[in-house]
Amino acid sequence: MRLINRRPDRTSWMLLAALPFVAVLIAYALGSAVRLAENPSDKLLPGLTSFVDAIDRMAFTPDKRTGDILLWLDTGTSLMRLAAGIAIAAAGGLLVGLAAGLLPYVRATLAPFVTVVSMVPPLAVLPILFIMVGLGEASKITLIVVGVLPCLIRDLMLKIDDLPRQQLIKAQTLGANSWTIAIRVVLPQILPRLIDSIRLNLGPAWLFLISAEAIASESGLGYRIFLVRRYLAMDVILPYVAWITLLCFLMDLGLRVLQRRAFPWFEDARAGS
Amino acid sequence: MTQISVRDVWKEYGEQVVLERINLEIAPRSFVALVGPSGCGKTTFLRMLLSQEVPTRGDILIDGVPISPEPGPDRGVVFQRYSVFPHLTVLGNVLLGAELKGGGVLGRLFGTARRQAKEEAAKLLDAVGLSHALDKYPAQLSGGMQQRLALAQALIAKPKVLLLDEPFGALDPGIRGDVHKLMRKLWHEHPMSVVMVTHDLSEAFHLGTRVIAFDRRRNLPEERLRYGASITNDIEVWPRRVAGNPGFGKDPNPPRRDDPATVDGQPDRDDPADAA
Numbered sequence: 001m002r003l004i005n006r007r008p009d010r011t012s013w014m015l016l017a018a019l020p021f022v023a024v025l026i027a028y029a030l031g032s033a034v035r036l037a038e039n040p041s042d043k044l045l046p047g048l049t050s051f052v053d054a055i056d057r058m059a060f061t062p063d064k065r066t067g068d069i070l071l072w073l074d075t076g077t078s079l080m081r082l083a084a085g086i087a088i089a090a091a092g093g094l095l096v097g098l099a100a101g102l103l104p105y106v107r108a109t110l111a112p113f114v115t116v117v118s119m120v121p122p123l124a125v126l127p128i129l130f131i132m133v134g135l136g137e138a139s140k141i142t143l144i145v146v147g148v149l150p151c152l153i154r155d156l157m158l159k160i161d162d163l164p165r166q167q168l169i170k171a172q173t174l175g176a177n178s179w180t181i182a183i184r185v186v187l188p189q190i191l192p193r194l195i196d197s198i199r200l201n202l203g204p205a206w207l208f209l210i211s212a213e214a215i216a217s218e219s220g221l222g223y224r225i226f227l228v229r230r231y232l233a234m235d236v237i238l239p240y241v242a243w244i245t246l247l248c249f250l251m252d253l254g255l256r257v258l259q260r261r262a263f264p265w266f267e268d269a270r271a272g273s
Numbered sequence: 274m275t276q277i278s279v280r281d282v283w284k285e286y287g288e289q290v291v292l293e294r295i296n297l298e299i300a301p302r303s304f305v306a307l308v309g310p311s312g313c314g315k316t317t318f319l320r321m322l323l324s325q326e327v328p329t330r331g332d333i334l335i336d337g338v339p340i341s342p343e344p345g346p347d348r349g350v351v352f353q354r355y356s357v358f359p360h361l362t363v364l365g366n367v368l369l370g371a372e373l374k375g376g377g378v379l380g381r382l383f384g385t386a387r388r389q390a391k392e393e394a395a396k397l398l399d400a401v402g403l404s405h406a407l408d409k410y411p412a413q414l415s416g417g418m419q420q421r422l423a424l425a426q427a428l429i430a431k432p433k434v435l436l437l438d439e440p441f442g443a444l445d446p447g448i449r450g451d452v453h454k455l456m457r458k459l460w461h462e463h464p465m466s467v468v469m470v471t472h473d474l475s476e477a478f479h480l481g482t483r484v485i486a487f488d489r490r491r492n493l494p495e496e497r498l499r500y501g502a503s504i505t506n507d508i509e510v511w512p513r514r515v516a517g518n519p520g521f522g523k524d525p526n527p528p529r530r531d532d533p534a535t536v537d538g539q540p541d542r543d544d545p546a547d548a549a
Contacts (some may be wrong), residue, residue, distance in 0.1 A: 167358060170352070173323070173427070180376070180378075183380060189359070264410075268410060269360070
């Protein structure tokens with residue numbers, strides 16, 4: 001049989017999927033064991049016990065100085081910033097994208113501007129944000145918005161262009177005006193596509209969050225890993241990275257489930273067109 | 274009653290003349306089929322009737338009044354594809370017409386008005402044979418069912434003119450026959466004129482009261498740019514069909530297969546006894 005026609009069955013599929021993860025773990029364990037055999041106080045590839053200690057210290061024991069449990073404190077502040085940033089970007093993207101996608105006058109006014117703004121590297125404007133809105137929460141949330149909003153607007157405009165022209169004509173022959181077309185025909189079809197767009201922008205949003213936290217912050221997941229970097233505390237950094245990855249994965253999964261539940265028509269419609 | 278008048282209409286895209294000197298009077302309650310080779314501008318003509326495109330020259334009038342420069346509820350449409358809204362159920366798609374028309378700022382109806390609109394929509398869906406699929410989404414329907422849905426959806430807005438752009442072109446032959454029957458029934462029952470673009474001649478003669486052919490009179494390569502298509506044939510379909518009267522012109526007692534041949538419905542038997 002040709003290779004393109006050979007398919008793993010369910011069990012081998014799962015085994016194969018697990019393979020790279022297991023391989024990385026084994027490679028780490030070997031490297032760690034070799035280094036620790038040479039130097040028991042090696043900090044670069046800590047062993048399992050150091051991880052357990054670190055996780056216990058960060059996630060389950062209150063901090064001696066403040067009484068906070070650091071992991072949960074960091075997770076809470078980071079997620080709050082991320083959620084606020086993404087929510088503002090999504091709302092703004094929906095509003096501007098819808099207006100610019102439907103109304104040629106708005107498009108003429110905004111599309112070139114948004115295109116240019118989306119080319120500005122968001123991290124390059126971070127100093128400006130720190131100067132203008134200060135070092136508090138606002139600058140971090142603004143950075144996420146600045147980074148994600150132009151992409152969402154451009155993406156939604158393209159998605160509206162992709163809606164068959166016939167639908168807009170048809171709605172007009174049913175007596176719709178511009179506003180009712182926007183809320184009854186375009187908005188409901190754009191919302192599931194907005195979720196797709198947010199999913200794709202989760203990665204950049206985390207990137208902006210962690211950068212902002214690394215530079216000026218007092219708590220947050222990004223702040224913590226950059227703080228403990230000074231002590232080469234790999235036993236803290238690696239679990240934090242894994243935790244961030246897990247959070248990111250769960251958010252993506254949650255959005256996917258939301259899309260399927262809230263817009264049951266979407267999957268079939270997308271496959272059919 | 275809806276009279277459509279097309280007066281000396283031209284359509285050009287830049288240098289390219291697509292249609293020229295189109296003059297046409299369409300009588301109320303007609304079923305006009307537009308035929309012609311691909312690229313002859315029949316769909317462009319339909320789009321102008323719909324106001325999706327604007328004529329370069331000339332006027333299109335409905336009952337003596339120039340049509341609005343944008344699509345409106347006086348002219349309904351069914352396209353070959355994408356006529357229905359994928360995010361609404363079958364019932365929701367038909368209900369949308371009523372809701373957009375009478376639903377105000379929200380584009381929604383509530384309470385009694387909604388119930389009435391729902392009943393009306395359900396009745397229309399029953400007429401097109403979709404009453405068993407009210408809660409399905411269009412993506413779950415076959416092509417033929419989607420086109421029936423599109424018909425019901427267009428009809429709830431009670432258009433004066435129904436425009437069909439190759440509506441049955443993508444359907445299987447067997448299903449197409451059923452939808453033809455339905456289309457003829459709807460034309461008889463609803464007070465509207467129909468203009469249909471089709472590339473299928475038999476469909477045109479099967480459904481229409483009048484078949485209009487578009488073609489280019491000059492089609493040499495060097496002429497093609499500056500000469501557009503115009504109406505080359507205008508054929509009244511015989512036996513005549515009369516809207517609202519499905520039995521018109523049909524023998525109520527048609528002869529059966531082995532009956533003797535008839536003239537004027539009288540037995541034509543060469544029986545010497547009759548001659549006497």
